[in-house]
Amino acid sequence: MRKFTTIVAATLAAALSLAACSTGGSTTTSSSSDTATTSDSNTELTIGLAVANLQADFFNQIKISVEAAAAEQGITVVTADANGDADRQVSQIQDFITQKVDAIIYIPAGASAASVPVRDAHAAGIPVVTVDRNPEGEPGDTFIATDSVAAAKALGEWLVTQTDGKGKVGIVQGQIGTTPEEARDEGFKAGIAGSDIVEVARQASLQWHQDEGFNIAQDMLQANPDITIIFGRADALALGAAQAARAAGRDDILILGFDGDPAGLEAVKDGTLAATVTQKTQGMGKLAVESAVKLINGETVPAEQLQGGEVTTVDNVDAFIAKHP
Numbered sequence: 031m032r033k034f035t036t037i038v039a040a041t042l043a044a045a046l047s048l049a050a051c052s053t054g055g056s057t058t059t060s061s062s063s064d065t066a067t068t069s070d071s072n073t074e075l076t077i078g079l080a081v082a083n084l085q086a087d088f089f090n091q092i093k094i095s096v097e098a099a100a101a102e103q104g105i106t107v108v109t110a111d112a113n114g115d116a117d118r119q120v121s122q123i124q125d126f127i128t129q130k131v132d133a134i135i136y137i138p139a140g141a142s143a144a145s146v147p148v149r150d151a152h153a154a155g156i157p158v159v160t161v162d163r164n165p166e167g168e169p170g171d172t173f174i175a176t177d178s179v180a181a182a183k184a185l186g187e188w189l190v191t192q193t194d195g196k197g198k199v200g201i202v203q204g205q206i207g208t209t210p211e212e213a214r215d216e217g218f219k220a221g222i223a224g225s226d227i228v229e230v231a232r233q234a235s236l237q238w239h240q241d242e243g244f245n246i247a248q249d250m251l252q253a254n255p256d257i258t259i260i261f262g263r264a265d266a267l268a269l270g271a272a273q274a275a276r277a278a279g280r281d282d283i284l285i286l287g288f289d290g291d292p293a294g295l296e297a298v299k300d301g302t303l304a305a306t307v308t309q310k311t312q313g314m315g316k317l318a319v320e321s322a323v324k325l326i327n328g329e330t331v332p333a334e335q336l337q338g339g340e341v342t343t344v345d346n347v348d349a350f351i352a353k354h355p
Contacts, residue, residue: 075133076106077322078126080147082139082163083114086238086266087291088311089137091354092161095315096135105319112139114237123147127154133322136170138163141207157325159318163209172321172331176309178213178288179220181339185286185307186221188341189259192304193284195225199259200250201232202243202267214263214288230254235267243270251278261286265294265306272302290342290350298347307339310355 079096081089093109100107108131112119116139126134127150134151136158138144145168151158160170189197199222204211211234231250235242243262251257251274260275260283262268268287275283287294290308297303314337321331342350 074104074106075323075326076108076129076131077319078123078129078131078134079107079109080119080123080126080134080136081109081111082119082137083237084111085113086264087293088162088264088289088309091291091311092137092315092318095312096319099316099319103319103323105323114139116140116143119143120146120150124150127151127156130154131156132326133157133159135159135161135318135322137161138165138208140205141166144168157322159321159325161314161318169333171325172333172335174314174318174321174335175209175337176307176314176339177336178210178339179217181307181309181341182214182217182288183221184217184339184341185261185288185305186218188221188305188343189284189286190222190225190227193227193259195222195227197227197258197284198230198254198256199227199261200247200254200257200271201229202246202250202260202262202271203232203234204238204263204267205236206234211263218261227259230257235263238264238266240266240270240273243267244273245270247271247274248277251275251280257283259284259286261288263288265289265291265297265303268303268306269293269297272297288339290340290354292351292354295342295347295351295354298342298344299351301344305341305343308342308350308355309339310337313337313355 081093084090097107110122119139120143134156144165148158148165148168148170158170160173162175164173231254233246247260260271262271265287268285272285284304287303287306290306294306298306324331
């Protein structure tokens with residue numbers, strides 16, 4: 031069995047400072063001097079970008095990518111940060127509808143009330159591109175995300191090869207009911223199926239935050255000192271779990287993440303994390319803008335546009351640090 035030693039660095043992430051707006055979150059506007067138009071008019075396009083929580087680096091990278099792709103086409107982007115509050119996000123998207131944006135790119139802040147913004151936007155004739163999370167019962171016109179089932183399965187299979195298929199795993203979950211949490215759960219279970227890796231504990235976070243990962247993993251290790259593996263459903267959760275392992279003097283625990291955030295990739299490089307899955311955040315943001323424009327112009331777009339995720343270890347991490355997909 032290949033043995034990994036987790037070396038936990040000091041604090042790896044700092045919260046972003048968010049300014050309040052009329053709906054209680056942050057709203058920013060980006061634009062270009064060039065003008066993008068629909069196929070049958072000269073009306074400048076405006077896209078509303080509703081982000082779940084910009085404190086999460088994954089969502090921040092999607093924002094940066096969307097704004098860059100939109101600027102290349104002369105599209106104005108109005109960004110609203112829900113800061114993890116689903117009710118706030120409903121209000122923010124209602125503001126987009128009132129402003130008569132041409133399309134909405136929507137990353138739901140949670141499972142609760144996630145379908146309301148899509149329903150309201152459609153009632154106003156505004157197309158919706160959902161990213162990372164797709165509301166049950168009221169999906170976006172197209173859904174863009176990592177194929178988390180396939181990626182998490184690949185991560186589980188990699189784990190089996192590294193541990194000779196043996197170990198006791200604790201799962202630090204993301205938000206219950208969200209698309210990525212459910213998909214990563216399904217895929218990881220499939221990946222370790224047939225092995226002697228046994229799940230002994232799981233607990234859900236509320237916001238996928240690093241401090242939640244620390245607190246959850248700390249409790250798990252106290253209750254289950256025989257844990258040898260921890261899978262944090264996001265890099266932030268995994269980094270928090272790694273801090274908890276270090277605090278418990280457990281350098282033998284193998285820590286897995288998911289996202290391929292810059293901090294997560296650096297943690298793979300220095301051994302804090304054994305592996306993560308790198309998502310194509312730059313590609314997904316660009317695809318979201320391209321899909322929004324097609325929908326505005328009445329073109330057909332696939333209901334789902336799932337992207338590949340790459341199992342990332344010390345063997346291939348340098349390429350992703352140099353250029354994030």
